[in-house]
Amino acid sequence: MKFVDEFRNAELGQVMAGEILASLEPGRHYKVMEVCGGHTHSIYKYGIDDLLPENVELVHGPGCPVCVIPMGRVDDGIAIAAQDGVIFTCFGDMMRVPGSTYTLLDAKAQGADVRMVYSPLDALRIARENPDREVVFFAIGFETTAPSTALTLKRAKAEGVTNFSAVCNHVTIVPPLRALLESPDLRLDGFIGPGHVCTVVGARPFQFIPVDYRRPVVISGFEPLDILQSVLMIMRQLREGRCEVENQYTRVVPPEGNLKALEVMAEVFELRPHFEWRGLGFISNSALRLSEAYADFDAERRFAVPGVRVADPKACQCGEVLKGVIKPWQCKVFGTACTPEHAIGTCMVSPEGACAAYYNFGRYAREREAV
């Protein structure tokens, strides 16, 4: 299929790796952050970090909207799911995220009607098909996903569906990036920008990175050659003394984003003044909630929830991993108390989290190197 196979060509990958090497300043160590879980996954799956020169290090940023949901909000979801007559719908990724005691999957095993959906539109369909039940959708994701929730709620309102509501945990990408950049112990040379978030929001929201923090940003696609080309573009900016937002993913990302998607989001959502991110703490204006016009569809108003803040375990060092200060294997509990099967912290919770991705893909390469 066009636009997929060409971007996985291994020979071209080698050529690009050579060009990256040629663009580097000798003796300098580079740290480049990729924000998106999709990039983390591609990097490990295609062995891109092995292909890159040794002095180019990829750091995995906070691109996991599932991982960053605090345990207290998972508990709130479980409380709603446990109520009589509720059909609780969510993406598959949410089902295994632990709250303070249970996961949604545990709640399902205990009799709650929890159903996996691939789209909020599926949840709305379930509401139409079950008019005597309350259907709740647990909405998660960055700006890539928020438009689908917004579109679904818009349709629900237009159709006069009254038994449908959403718990909104949508988060925005810019505030945590700014929080990371403000952190004194962070040292990054550039950013690989989130290609699909940018499809919705465009390139402009990332201007603050070169303007305020003097670091280059390249918005990247997800195939291996996209990522390699993006690293090359960052290195060239650094070499040439440029500092700007460039778009590598031009075949998909329009510079202004998707205006219809932004309009729908502006109608249905408003910014929360602050929101807690697991591993990063409270960040202002970093998450969405339903606007007044859509208050009837807000599950947090429709249902009573505990609303209790649950602190992360003391052993958890996710904050440092997210900032790129330590690597997954440097965390004291990595692979011992904290594994994908029994995750303590956010970086291990989702398959796309830095620690889980490393645990599943990267460990073996490191062991071979050590031997």
Added chain:
Amino acid sequence: MTDSCDTTGRCITCGDEGVPMRVVTLTIDGAVCVDHAGARHEGIAVDLVEPVAPGDQVLVHAGVAIA
């Protein structure tokens, strides 16, 4: 739809997954599309990328075409 994170260990929100698909036909419930692997997907909402026609390529995330 085939992008299930149960079977493949992928996470569509964390993976920020956008699946390129080709539009086959438009129905009242949304577009019918096929992906790179040839799998058929129904009910894809195309409201945010209109106008689309059969043969167009779209990028789909969570059942909604975003590009």
